[in-house]
Amino acid sequence: MRKKRLAGLALMALLVIAGSVRALADTIPTDMAQGETPATVTGLEVEIIWDESGLVRVGRELPITVRVSSSGPQVDGSAIVYAPANRGDYYKMEERLSVSAGETKETVFSIPVDYSTSMILVEYRDADGTLYAARELTIRPGYGTQEIYIGAVASENVDLDGFDRVTLNEYNGITTRLFELTEETFPDRIEKFRLYDIFLLDEFDRSDFSAAQMQALDDWVYEGGIIIIGNGSDMAAQAQEGETVRENWGSGLYVYCGFPLWDAAGNFSEESSVREFFYDTIGADSLSALENSMQNGTDDYWNARNMTASVDPARLPKVGQYAVVLIVYLVVLGPVLYWILKKKGRQGALRSAMIAISLLFAGVIYLMGTRTRFTRPFMNYASIQEIRGDTVRETIYANICSPYNSSYSFRIGADYDVLPVLSYDNQTETFDTEKNDCQLAVYYGEEGTQVEINDDIPFTAEYFRLSRRSEDTYGAGFTGELGLFRGEASGYLINETGVSLERVCILVGGFLIVAGDMEPGQQVDLSQAPIYSVPPYRQYEMLQTISGMYAFDTASESEEAAVAAWRNEVTSYYINSMMITQTNDAVILAFPSRENVNILEEADVEVRGVTLITAQMEVDYSRDGQVYVPVLLQEPEVLQGNYDASDNSTYLQLVVLQYDFGEVPVDSILFEWPEEQAADSYMQAFRGTMEFYNWETGSYDKIEPREEYDSAYLEPYLDGENRLTVRYEDETAEEYSYQIILPQLSVIGREEP
Numbered sequence: 001m002r003k004k005r006l007a008g009l010a011l012m013a014l015l016v017i018a019g020s021v022r023a024l025a026d027t028i029p030t031d032m033a034q035g036e037t038p039a040t041v042t043g044l045e046v047e048i049i050w051d052e053s054g055l056v057r058v059g060r061e062l063p064i065t066v067r068v069s070s071s072g073p074q075v076d077g078s079a080i081v082y083a084p085a086n087r088g089d090y091y092k093m094e095e096r097l098s099v100s101a102g103e104t105k106e107t108v109f110s111i112p113v114d115y116s117t118s119m120i121l122v123e124y125r126d127a128d129g130t131l132y133a134a135r136e137l138t139i140r141p142g143y144g145t146q147e148i149y150i151g152a153v154a155s156e157n158v159d160l161d162g163f164d165r166v167t168l169n170e171y172n173g174i175t176t177r178l179f180e181l182t183e184e185t186f187p188d189r190i191e192k193f194r195l196y197d198i199f200l201l202d203e204f205d206r207s208d209f210s211a212a213q214m215q216a217l218d219d220w221v222y223e224g225g226i227i228i229i230g231n232g233s234d235m236a237a238q239a240q241e242g243e244t245v246r247e248n249w250g251s252g253l254y255v256y257c258g259f260p261l262w263d264a265a266g267n268f269s270e271e272s273s274v275r276e277f278f279y280d281t282i283g284a285d286s287l288s289a290l291e292n293s294m295q296n297g298t299d300d301y302w303n304a305r306n307m308t309a310s311v312d313p314a315r316l317p318k319v320g321q322y323a324v325v326l327i328v329y330l331v332v333l334g335p336v337l338y339w340i341l342k343k344k345g346r347q348g349a350l351r352s353a354m355i356a357i358s359l360l361f362a363g364v365i366y367l368m369g370t371r372t373r374f375t376r377p378f379m380n381y382a383s384i385q386e387i388r389g390d391t392v393r394e395t396i397y398a399n400i401c402s403p404y405n406s407s408y409s410f411r412i413g414a415d416y417d418v419l420p421v422l423s424y425d426n427q428t429e430t431f432d433t434e435k436n437d438c439q440l441a442v443y444y445g446e447e448g449t450q451v452e453i454n455d456d457i458p459f460t461a462e463y464f465r466l467s468r469r470s471e472d473t474y475g476a477g478f479t480g481e482l483g484l485f486r487g488e489a490s491g492y493l494i495n496e497t498g499v500s501l502e503r504v505c506i507l508v509g510g511f512l513i514v515a516g517d518m519e520p521g522q523q524v525d526l527s528q529a530p531i532y533s534v535p536p537y538r539q540y541e542m543l544q545t546i547s548g549m550y551a552f553d554t555a556s557e558s559e560e561a562a563v564a565a566w567r568n569e570v571t572s573y574y575i576n577s578m579m580i581t582q583t584n585d586a587v588i589l590a591f592p593s594r595e596n597v598n599i600l601e602e603a604d605v606e607v608r609g610v611t612l613i614t615a616q617m618e619v620d621y622s623r624d625g626q627v628y629v630p631v632l633l634q635e636p637e638v639l640q641g642n643y644d645a646s647d648n649s650t651y652l653q654l655v656v657l658q659y660d661f662g663e664v665p666v667d668s669i670l671f672e673w674p675e676e677q678a679a680d681s682y683m684q685a686f687r688g689t690m691e692f693y694n695w696e697t698g699s700y701d702k703i704e705p706r707e708e709y710d711s712a713y714l715e716p717y718l719d720g721e722n723r724l725t726v727r728y729e730d731e732t733a734e735e736y737s738y739q740i741i742l743p744q745l746s747v748i749g750r751e752e753p
Contacts, residue, residue, distance in 0.1 A: 029391060038131045043072030043101075046133035047123045061110035061419070062139070063196040064122055068097055069104040075126055081109045082121040085422055089439035097124070107444075108191035111138065112422050113301075125151035146677055147177040148290055149197040151712075153186060155203035158232070158262045163200065166274040174291055176274060177695050188212045189419070193220035197290055198278075202261040204233035222250030222393055223467070226282055226290075229254070230261035250393060251578045255281050284635055285645060300397075300421045304463040307382035307573055308399035310566040312608065315372050322368070329361045338509050364693060374403035374606075377410075381609035382570045383597050384578065385473070387497075388616070392473040395578075396466040396599065397421070398609075402455045409452040410603030412466065418442065418449040421463035448601055450614040466599065473499060478588055478615050482506065482526060484625040484630065486670070488747070489513050489531050493588075494523045497613065500593040503567075507575070508619055509630030510535060510672075510744065513541055518590075535672065536647040537683055537741050539575070543568040543712065546589060566610045574612055586617040622751055626667060629747040634660050639725065649683065649739045657742075658725045664749035666718065668710045674741040683739045686730055690743075693725035700727050 049065040066079035076098040085091045095107045111120060124133040148168065152160045164178035179196070181522040186209060187193045193216055206214060213262060221227055229236040238257035239245045247254040278287050306708045341347055381398040396416075402408055412418050420440060440462060443450040453462055476496035483490040489511070495501055495518040506513040506526070512534045515524045546562040571589060579587055590613045597611055621628040641655030674685035691700035696716045703709075717724055730740050 038129050038133050041073055041075070041132065043070055044075060044099075045069045045696055046136040048122045048124070048133060050137060053291070061191070062113050062120075063192045063195050064109045064111055064120070065106055065192075065730065066097060066109075066122065066124060067104065067106035068099050068124060070099040070101055072101055074098075074100045075132075077124055077126040077132065079107050079109070080123045080125060081111060082123075083111055084119065085439045086212070089280055091420065091422070091440035091442075092438055093442045094444070108189050110191045110194055110419055112420075118223060146174050148174065148198065149196045150176055150178050150198045150200060151193075152178055152180050152200040153182070153204055154200070154262070155232070156178075158203045158260075160200060160202065160262060163274055168275045168278075169285075169291055183208055184215050188216055190216045190219040190223070190464065193221075193225060196220075198282075199225065199227045200230070200261055201227065201233050201235065202230035202620075204229070204235065206234055218249070219467075219469075221252035221254060224251035226253045228257060228261065228281055229256065230257050232260050246283070249705075250395070250581065253282060253286060257281065260543075300465060301463065303573055303577070304397040304465065305461075306311065306397060307397050307566075307569045308380040308461075308463070308609075310380055310569075310610075312471065312562065316373070318368075322365075325361065325364060325368070329357075333357050333361075368544075376604050376606060377402040377408045378606035378608075379600070381597065381599060382566070382573075383571065383609060383611040384574055384614065385611060386578075386614045387474055387477040389477075389611075390472055392472065393468050394468050396464075396468075396597070398464045398466060398599065399451070400462045400464070401459050402453070402462040403458055405455060405458055407452065407454045408605075409450065410605050411447075411601045412449040412451065412464075412599060413601055414446060414448045415470070416449065416468045416599070417449075418444070418467045419465045421465050474613070478617065480523075480526075480617070481620070482508065482584075482586055482617055483620040483623070484509055484511065485621065485626075486629045487511060487533065488532065489526045489529065491526045491620075492523055493518075493526055493617075495520060495690075497590075501590040501613070502593050503546060503548055504588065504590040506586050506588055506617065507534070507542075507579075508617075510637045510746075511630070512545055514545065517593075533672065535674065535741075535744050537649065537674065539572070543571055546571055563610065567612070570612045574614065579614075586619045587614075588615045588617055625751055627664065627749050627751050629664055629749065631659070632659065632745060632747070634662065636660070640727075643742075644739075647683075647739070648689060648743070648744055649741050650728070651739050653688075653730045653740075654728070655742075656725065656727045659745060661718075661722045661724070661747055661749075663722070664747055666711055666714065666722065666747055666749055668708050668748045669714060669724070670708050670746045670748065671706065672744040672746070673705065673707070674743065683741055684732065686728060686742050687732065687739050688728065688730040691729075692729040693727070695719050 045068070047065070047067040047069075049067065050062060050545050064081060067562060068075070068077065070611075077096075078094050079097045080092055080094045082090055082092045092122075093109050095109070097107050099105050109686075116302055120137045120139070122135050122137070123131060125131050150163055152163065154160055160180065162179065163176055165250075166176045168174045168176060180442055181187075188210060189212075191655055193199075199217070199220075217227070231239060231241070236256040236258070239258040243258045245256040245258075247256070275287070337353055337357060338347075338350065341350055341353060377400060379398055379400040381396050383393045383394060383396045400410075420442060439454055440649045441452040451464075472499035479496055480493040481491035482493070493504070493506070493515055495504070498520050500520065501518045504515040504518050504524075506515065510533060512532045514530045514532070515526065516529070518524060532542075532545060534545075547567040549561065549564045574589075592611055592613060595609060595611055597609060600607060621630070636643065636657035636659045639656040639658055641652045642650050643657060644650065690703050690705060692703050692714075693699075694701050694716050696717075701717075714724070719725075728742060732738060732740065
């Protein structure tokens with residue numbers, strides 16, 4: 001009898017296992033499970049295209065194109081991409097791609113690439129699941145393929161081969177790779193541009209290219225691309241002969257050159273290299289950031305994580321309230337209950353009464369915790385909205401997760417370009433669909449982007465980057481006038497965005513002007529607004545001023561502190577990643593009083609976030625025939641030692657810098673000396689001797705520290721090209737490897753007649 005029972009249980013277990021395996025097999029792609037052979041249909045052609053070289057750039061998205069043509073049948077199909085994700089899972093992207101007779105359509109996917117070996121599978125299927133085409137790509141982006149991809153468009157008589165296969169960094173093995181494009185191969189979608197790091201345009205005529213191509217180029221620059229335009233192009237008109245003009249746009253950079261790129265070397269020196277060319281045109285910071293991305297890949301994951309990991313104080317339990325309830329519970333459950341029952345002579349009911357009191361207080365605790373519990377998926381987002389004329393460019397990082405081990409879905413509006421942001425910390429070389437469901441599925445369509453998430457661990461976050469361009473979102477934006485001279489502001493600012501704003505600030509020339517809260521149509525007198533000096537090493541203090549409070553250690557204590565900490569993170573990202581500091585234009589920063597970002601459609605998801613509104617403003621630096629240059633546009637040249645332009649510092653005791661004041665006739669030079677108490681634990685203010693190089697004697701003169709040196713004093717120290725060479729020698733003991741903050745220079749000059 002016992003053997004029969006065991007046999008029955010074994011049979012039942014086998015049936016359960018077989019049913020589970022069959023159910024799992026039904027959820028995975030049939031080609032992976034069964035090796036399905038693509039079907040053939042007369043007149044239907046499917047192309048799956050990517051860079052055949054296999055040398056995929058780490059930190060860039062790999063563009064994969066699926067193109068479908070039909071000369072006969074009508075096919076309602078979809079293009080599908082499968083790629084590995086964390087913990088051996090996989091994710092997929094899918095977009096509807098249907099064609100009628102005589103029609104050709106294509107779609108482009110952007111696939112993030114990391115150091116780990118990645119297998120990518122691309123398919124084209126019809127609505128019934130029939131497979132028509134499939135390609136598998138194994139990419140091995142490692143240290144041997146650290147190449148900066150350069151796209152180039154030039155006329156037939158222009159040779160840009162000098163930019164190809166050039167070693168930029170021998171220590172890290174970073175080289176360039178040139179892709180020469182034509183009108184036909186020039187990308188018309190931003191996904192195709194994401195393969196490149198830099199674009200060169202020489203002898204380039206915009207009229208030869210479509211509006212879609214130019215818009216895709218502009219969108220790519222906004223996301224972080226760098227475009228260098230030679231004077232043979234009709235886009236470089238604003239650069240004077242021989243000079244370079246930089247214009248920031250979102251995270252990227254437009255560089256206009258007053259010389260042809262093919263003859264770039266002749267505009268510097270005979271020994272000029274491509275690296276020196278990039279150093280002079282895009283700047284040391286941009287070049288260093290490019291080289292750093294070769295080593296570390298994209299920072300999107302950490303940007304998304306840092307900006308959306310906000311604490312919601314409303315979800316935190318009030319410890320004091322729970323302590324009071326616990327004390328009352330212990331008192332009532334013990335002496336009070338016993339005293340009452342003894343007084344009534346009902347000591348025998350003590351056990352039942354204790355159980356009843358325990359259940360009552362359990363209910364109280366449960367009700368108190370109602371507001372702290374998540375009952376559905378939730379999303380945190382950080383939105384940056386940049387106003388340019390009547391156009392608003394919006395970049396959003398979103399963090400979505402569920403409190404339960406469950407699957408859920410939501411839809412994002414069709415006006416958003418949606419890209420998953422993935423972490424490959426635990427990525428394996430292959431992914432096994434027979435053991436894991438699809439972790440993340442993204443379906444692109446005309447009505448929006450549908451996202452389905454299969455959470456195997458509660459509170460596992462999925463990150464996304466969204467972007468869009470909208471018109472007339474904030475009306476006229478901001479209008480006004482701004483003057484700045486030696487730390488004194490003048491002019492006015494009007495809020496014409498149509499929304500109430502909080503903490504309106506203006507960041508300009510190393511200063512922060514706090515206009516405060518502004519209602520729609522309100523005007524603020526900037527001469528009466530508080531103004532603070534904000535050198536690079538005091539960024540935390542600047543963020544504290546912008547948000548209104550220091551909130552990094554108190555974010556869990558109040559809603560106000562949590563919002564301030566969140567705003568600090570978003571503002572820090574914008575200043576460090578999207579705002580080029582080498583400019584004397586003013587940047588307006590503000591936060592709407594009420595969040596009005598409508599990201600999700602048809603979704604039972606809690607949404608909370610913070611929005612930063614930004615805009616640029618022209619500045620008048622002149623007064624009474626003089627001009628003030630608060631931030632030098634050109635970084636000093638390092639003649640000896642080490643120098644970090646991001647915070648104006650060095651980690652060596654001795655450094656020699658040469659400052660170039662360009663064509664500004666110098667009346668005086670101002671030195672802003674760093675404050676001792678302002679430095680962080682790993683930084684210290686410069687303490688030591690400062691020497692100016694004397695061009696008349698050919699030696700260095702020890703200089704008494706001052707806040708200002710006039711033109712008469714500077715006469716022997718400025719060379720014929722209006723340059724000042726300064727030698728700093730710090731007195732710090734050599735065993736202390738502090739980051740030493742140097743003085744910040746600004747210039748008072750004469751206006752040109």
